[in-house]
Amino acid sequence: MIQALFILFAGLALGAAINVLAQRHVLYSALSLIVMLASMSALFILLQAEFLAVINVIVYAGAIVVLFVFVIMLLNLPADEDGEDRMRWLKFVGIPMGLVLLGEIGATLWNVVGATPSEPQIEGTAEAIGRSLFTTYLLPFELTSLLILIALMGAVVFAKKDL
């Protein structure tokens, strides 16, 4: 049962992720991203990490992608036109980085395959995640909040031309 659901949602997530890249129209890409995020949440639920699943939907599908779609609608962007692509040089960065990531995933899988599955160490409840965030992972957590603060200040500077 769980395996069938896993295959279903993993396939949906992969298909939607590929569709994000394949679509010419940016709105369809954003909508595929929502499908991808929803399937990710379903996978989290199968792993009994219900808090992560819900937060994933609230933060990404419910807030960030809403803003994407909002901006796309506001500017009413047309579909991509063929022509000179000014972001071409990005593939010289993107392809090596993708390969590195693929290598890392492969290495992780190599280590995991064959090992006996152990009991999950962290529970998916809000309490367990909160506790580990404020003890073991306190420094990364605070650094991330600093990063968000900097981004916020940047947004204010952009919005107000003369401070």
Place this chain on the structure above:
Amino acid sequence: MIEYVTSANFLFLIVKMVVIFGGVMTSLAYTTLLERRMMAFVQMRPGPNRVGPFGLLQPLADGLKFLFKEQTSPGNANLILYYLAPVVSLIPALLSFAVIPFGPSLTIAPDIGVSLLFIFAIASLGVYGIMLGGWASNSKYPLMGAVRSSAQMLSYELSLTLSVVGVLMIWNTLSLTSLVTSQSGTWFGFIPRWTILLQPFGFIVYVVSAVAETNRLPFDLAESEQELVAGWHTEYSGMKFAMFFLAEYANMVTVSALATIMFLGGWNGPSFGPDWLKMALPTFWFLAKVFVFIFFYILIRATIPRFRYDQLMAFGWKILLPVAVLNILVTSLVVALL
């Protein structure tokens, strides 16, 4: 799997789904009638009173009319998204009822520990219906309505979510069922242990942002008739329009139910009489409290004029949000010191 499907538990689950879903859908239909009749009484008009006694069959007549209307769609619309939008609106609105505890054992999915966050997550997806509907219609008024409405919902969702943080800090749980059970009993023997007495500011912020979040007067800028015809659903007719309509009422019932659970003690209330009455009373108290909220929302709609758009944004960001944040600060201080 097969043992589970044939077990009594599964049958019980199906019965609960049918009871809750059927009850909710019927009450949504009758909320529309209640709204029209009550607003008519407030404004000294008779209201719809011809179909059946006191107009009680009016929702049925409306439903039939919606079903048999000709299905039209705008010429240059993006048809896939145009038909998808009402569905995307209605499904999240109905999904929330899966975790709402109508009584001690009347919940479809009682074991979800983060049921409150689940409702917020599902509710945050409802805005896509409005956005897609406005965009796919390929028409000016719907687009303007959708842009306004999504900006409004994003702004007020913030204060809505922050207003309940105080409640969560006091009762120390994210589960709706445990929120209700923590509010059982009384203080000093006669004051009910309801959160509203501890969190009056949180309650006010919640109620105001809930009205804005459901796009109702005085915050219904998205469909203000004088400027935008009908907002994002201008190009929708027949059952597609009815689905948007139902979603709006379902959201209204959801925010009322959440307010009842978080601030008014949920199904807690006096329990007396024979056993069958004791079984039924909690659900009755719950529904009665929800009804009070719906009554209140309809009265607001009948009496208060609409905000201007800049007033709406200023009110949300400069008044509601600071009050919600201050409420969190003070509550966390008190909770930490006690």
